[in-house]
Amino acid sequence: MKNVIILGSTGSIGTQTLEVIDKLDDYKVIGLSAGKNISLLKKQIEKYKPEIVSLQNEKDALLIKNEYKNVEVYFGEDGLIELSQNPKYDILVVATNSTVSLKATLKAIENKKRIALANKETLVMAGDIVMKKAKENNVEILPIDSEHSAILQCLNTKDNKFAKRLWITASGGPFLNSTREEMKNFRAKDALNHPNWAMGKKITIDCATLANKGLEIIEAHHLFDFDYENIKPIIHPQSIVHSFVEFVDGSVIAQMGLPSMHIPIQYALTYPKRTKGIKTDSFCLFNKTLDFYEPDFNKFPLLKYALNCAKEGGIMPAVFNASNEIAVYKFLAGEINFLEIEKIVFKQIEKTKNILNPSLDEIFEADELIRKNLKISACN
Ligand code: MG
Secondary structure (H helix, E strand, O other), X not given: OEEEEEEOOOOHHHHHHHHHHHOOOOEEEEEEEEOOOHHHHHHHHHHHOOOEEEEOOHHHHHHHHHHOOOOEEEEHHHHHHHHHOOOOOOEEEEOOOOOOOHHHHHHHHHOOOEEEEOOOHHHHHHHHHHHHHHHHOOOOEEEOOHHHHHHHHHHOOOOHHHEEEEEEXXXXXXXXXXXXXXXXXXXXXXXXXXXXXXXXXXXXXXXXXXXXXXXXXXXXXXXXXXXXXXXXXXXOOOOOEEEEEEEOOOOEEEEEOOOOOHHHHHHHHHOOOOOOOOOOOOOOXXXXXXXXXXXXXXXXXXXXXXXXXXXXXXXXXXXXXXXHHHHHHHHHOOOOOOOHHHHHHHHHHHHOOOOOOOOHHHHHHHHHHHHHHOOOOOOO
């Protein structure tokens, strides 16, 4: 039996993780954390009977505590750390938004727990620190992201010595064939209409700007220890090939499947094994066309900015991440138009003086400064 704690259980990945666990024999949920969706959390508590839960704020924590006397209840960032310190679990699924779970993830690594990582900020902001700690503690970080799961499956044994280049596929999002002029007038509802994947709002906008691909390249760099020169984004609108690896002998191995997050979630939980689980329908390529294109960096400059920040290293990936996050929430709130997202990010990058080999505190300071500059502290 494997005991699982899910940080962010009411979000898109959190709920899909529970659906996967429902179909696996030997996995039990013992801890959950949620933001503000209390009614869904209550349903999850009643169904999974976790021993420990954590809420975003104290008021909701008290409410849950009064209602469920047998459950240990915590709140805030400390609550997440409390969950990650629990001695009884095997796998921590990190599916929270933003930066709130970074410290809890580091604690779980110190406690030698497997990390199933859906949160992008963890590696984008502090990839060097997180991966160093994972290595020291002999901890596996398993990606819950279709592209990184694909690469992990292509590399198979994690022995990447004969792998030459990683190719990260991108659907291109809903505006792939739109002009810059048309993009100006796009509203959140246009961008939230993703052609292939069902995802949270923030990541769906990141797919529309291609910022998501930039973040994923940074993650791939840390997860698989590849230079940025050897990680390539490629547009593949059908989202059937989830990424591929090119080897020194000219061989290329790709991982394919219908676009569903259930598959990478299950693989992160059962790795290195495969098992029958939630996906029972068969895969068929009859009459399907697979297209591939080079990304247009001028039309989608956020991809370019992300890669520039990645290559500069230091605090720049954190600066990119925080400014992009705030800009996306402003766009979702209807405060700015679609093309202003990139302008906000560019301005913050320009303003920042980089710090190389930053400490965790310096990374958080950079993150907070950007949020302060853009006058928003937390997003939901
Ligand atoms: Mg992805």
